Amino acid sequence: MPDRLKVAVIGASGIGQHHARWHHLSGSRVVAFAGTSEESCAKTRAQLQAYFGFDGRAYTDVAHMLATEQPDVVDVSSPFNLHKEHAIMALESGCHVVCEKPLCWDVDRDLDDILADGQAVVRAAEQAGKSLVMSAQYPAGISIYRDFYARVRGTWDAIESLEMEMEVKGRRGPKTREDIWIDVASHPLSLVLGFLPGGEIDWTTVSCAIGERENRARFDVITSEGRCDVRFVLRDIDEGVPARQFGVNGFLVNWEGFADDEGIYRARLVHGDEAVICRDFMHILIDEFGKHVRGEGGRVVVSGADALKNLQYQIALLKLAEWPV
Missing domain, CATH: 3.40.50.720 (NAD(P)-binding Rossmann-like Domain)
Structure with a gap:
């Protein structure tokens, strides 16, 4: 190579x-x-x-x-x-x-x-x-998030809850109902698979709603350490800066993207008065994949198996969803 x-x-x-x-x-x-x-x-x-x-x-x-x-x-x-x-x-x-x-x-x-x-x-x-990698990139930042969590809270804890709020503003006009789900649901589901590897959704706990401009989902994931309450909101907006927030155990960080002095897009994770700056998660995913292909020990952040599990969850949740007027 x-x-x-x-x-x-x-x-x-x-x-x-x-x-x-x-x-x-x-x-x-x-x-x-x-x-x-x-x-x-x-x-x-x-x-x-x-x-x-x-x-x-x-x-x-x-x-x-x-x-x-x-x-x-x-x-x-x-x-x-x-x-x-x-x-x-x-x-x-x-x-x-x-x-x-x-x-x-x-x-x-x-x-x-x-x-x-x-x-x-x-x-x-x-x-x-x-090798196949899917660009649902948020798991590329999990290690960075964990270090941030431990720095602020003093230690990394067992995960009892996982949340994500994600807004999008389409270049081609508003997205509605399942169009939002198709476009965005892969991201919170990638965090479910990344934070809770080996876990399985308890399908008896699922609540999912595909609204006009907002999708919501809630369910438990059963892991070897117990249950994790998962909640996420996906929203299409017309104006303003889209919100991107995620975290576990109530330690939520706002994801902010910006270009540095060299014009390279980077990420800032903000929790209260604390912040950490890192490479953009997609940059990390692509860099790791390149190292993997070259045989330099890089990781496949969202593997083909992960991508397929993600798709299975995305489809199964959509089948169970309510469609409020």
Whole structure:
């Protein structure tokens, strides 16, 4: 494996442009991206050149890009209804894959079929012998959060409660009801899996509501240490700065993103008068994945198995949800 991994991005005009830069900052070479048209590719190329000096090639055909560039890693940041197709294409071409969340989704397909799609992606990774990571990135910050918690409270405690509040403000207008769930639920569920590994939801305790502009979920997770009360709120807003708050045992931190003096996006975790600054969680996830692929001991923050469990929970909770008027 070369010291600098070759990375190709599918869908680099939205969140994919930030993924591309994080790959670049993590020491990889972004050799190409795939877009939907010559016009959109020209616009995206200019954005990437200004953003981090991109000097690779643009394609409108994913298969052609994979065959020509033979990348080590493919970042799938295309619309979620294309995740299955693009991830499997990349895996079958011998590439490791970073896949945007959710792992798979298609609003025109039955929920059980969506889960089967996710299983197909994970199976393709296993058959190809390649690594798969999903970019539900909050578990990348758990060790940082734990150190912050212990610094303020004096020790790390058994987890009895887990909370998250997450607001989003869509670039393409308001999101409603299940669109919010599809877009955002992977994040709190990734924290459930990250903070409570090996735990299982007690499905008799589930309460889930898919409101017009707000989704809520509450349930217990049974672990080897007992029960954990999990609550999260997902909200779409029209104005203001979206709130991002999470924590365990009532130790809630506000997540704030900002660009440092060098223009690198970073995270600030704030609890009362205390704060800690760290790399953006997605930067950590991509950096760790690059080290893993290079054989340098990096971790796969949200593995294929984690991504599939996340999707299973997301679908099962949606099936049990109420839809208040």
